[in-house]
Amino acid sequence: MKTRVEEIDTNIYELKSTNTTLKKSIGLSPDIIKEISKEKEEPEWVLDLRLKALDYFNKLDNPNWGPDLSMLNIDEIATYVKPKVDNKRTWEEVPDDIKNIFDKLGIPEDEKKSLAGVGAQFDSEVVYHNIQDSLTKQGVIYVNFDVAIKEYPELIKEYFTKAVPIMDHKYIALHYALFSGGSFVYIPKGVHVDFPLQSYFRLNEKGAGQFEHTLIIVDEGATLEFIEGCSAPGYNELNLHAGCVELFVKKNAKLTFNTIENWSRNMLNLNTKKCIVEENASIDWVMGSFGSKISMLYPMSILNGENASCSYTLISFAGNGQNLDTGLKVIHNAPNTKTIVDNRSISKDGGICTFRSNVHIGKKADNSKVSLSCSSLMLDSISKSDTILVNTIENESVEFSHEASVGKISDQVIFYLMSRGYSEEEAKGLIVRGFAEPIAKNFPVEYAVEMNRLINMELEGTIG
Amino acid sequence: MEYILNESPYKTTNGFKINNIKLDLDIPEITYLNPVNKKFNSKIGLEFDKYDEYNITDDLTIEYSNSIGRVININVDDEGEYDILLKSLDDTKCFSYIKINTNIDNKKIKINVINLLNNKTDSFIAYDNKVNNKGELIINHIDLGGHFKVNNLYTELYDNSINKVNTIYIGDDNKLDYNYHIKNIGEKTISNMITEGILNNNSYKQHKGIIDFIEGCKKSIGEELENCILLDDKSISRSSPLLMCHEEDVEGAHGVSTGKIDKDKLFYLLSRGISEDEAKKIIILSNFNKIIDNINNLTIKDMVIEYINNNI
Incomplete structure (x- = not known):
């Protein structure tokens, strides 16, 4: 009998493309930020925001908890890498070097079969963005985030930085100083997008950082499923991913946000995700974390409307040399709000999996319910698996239950x-x-x- | 003066704010305060140059009166069950610092600590335990009275040893902080924490329970359960169960439940003609009973039940 392992082509994530870079900036300074902003022909308020964020980055310290980030020297990171192609609407227009990689990852094929739209980012810029015409006709917007700043300034000004403020932590400040690419999605009232939209982020350049910004607004009564995929080939140099996802789910709307993260083992993944959920609306987070050297990722849901709900379905798999520090944060701010969490962690070969959760049920959250379950599996004795939970309950009418377990495979x-x-x-x-x-x-x-x-x-x- | 007595040995995000709380205590004669960034300060606590020391061989009652504080170091060495009763004789504000040390080698020791202090008296109780060679330590911590209450426990478990820590608390317009840390170090060790409590009348409770499997503690088991009933909307319950696992061949689990009194149980008792207040009391006592039943001294047991009946 054969194991399924042998049937897998493990090489697709390691594909590298050379001679695809047009321009590269290394390090972080006001001049580099001004240059990025000029390159993108941004309005002045965006440059001001970038410079303000740089100031916060310089002022804020590394966190005094979690994995050690002292190895990161931002002066050695290629903070902006422009590939030799602009945003295209057909795969045929994308240069072969870059297209081949997305072909091998199966992105164009998936687009034909099962997706309503695709965005593909290569290093710092989006190289391909497309959406089905039928959705455009219904008013759905799915564009490169840089394009959205110019084409939809009112929506951007209303929502950008409103879920994740620029001073939230050191690496979100870095993100706002350097953000480039990403996706902007707006689903109008009552529109149901039947097939998922997908953004795929590929970091090709060695020693580079990726700072894409994703902003999704699902308006009243609308539904959307969004898929985010990430990968990078392995190098000896440290790579950095400090992306940001801001989600707004309006009254009676529903959003499912899927992520498969398979960064290479030289990546520091310091991503920030937040969702604001209104009355009767829901956010479902489905996430798989497999790659990266260090991950610090805690998607947050703020349940602001009555009957709002969130669910988390999470899995992380830490192997040799990996420290995956993941988890979640939920704030219950309104009555009858609900949270369901199912987390699985697997660690092997000295890998470290840490699951952190912080659930806060406020005074207004009458009759709210939380069910939190996390299980850890250790495949050997040199690995580590930690579960660190904090639950704060300020309301007597809630039902809160939490269970966690850790162990090995039963003999x-x-x-x-x-x-x-x-x-x-x-x-x-x-x-x-x-x-x-x-x-x-x-x-x-x-x-x-x-x-x-x-x-x-x-x-x-x-x-x- | 503000002191940090209960820093968690595991750092969490600044937003979690569980690593420590500062307590404004009026503590006399302090000569040395552990640095707040010391890694395992839950192991110790405050150190004093003057204190009473007891090597107990029998039950102990510690009485407080006339605003006089007590600093007591208690060593428990002999096998047996010991009741340690903390009692206020008047309603003056006192300070109680108790440190209980055990070093157990192939013995069984049970310690029942009953806090019946008045609602003005602050208390700090620290347990520092080392259990070895098939030793067994059971601690029943019944935290009924007192104002500000900080309780630290640090246990190291070696070869085939057991530590069970059962806690009952009643929060009534006061602050409670529990910082328990049991390290399963040797093979086939068992750690077990059960905490049952109620919060009423604007009280604040923080419970940090750490089950810590150290590499090499094969075939060890660790379990933590906490159940908190909130009786009003002004009280706040924070629980932070931590399961640290650095060994594959172990079984670890924790569970927390927080909320109001179970409606179905309440309805059943009401339908049997019992008043709502009485029914609530019965349900709370039934939760506490599994811990109270561990106390063998009937006088102490009755005293605890009577206190609960009179104060819920």
């Missing part, structure tokens, strides 16, 4: 599977996939396959 279950003809390695692989299954089934089909593929790749070497 009895392995014995049972071995008695049915599986080798020990195959049995372990099966159990790990079974452990991840409740999460995988929440991903869109193509991404569930992608996630299984990543799990199998992670297991390769130790299992199979």
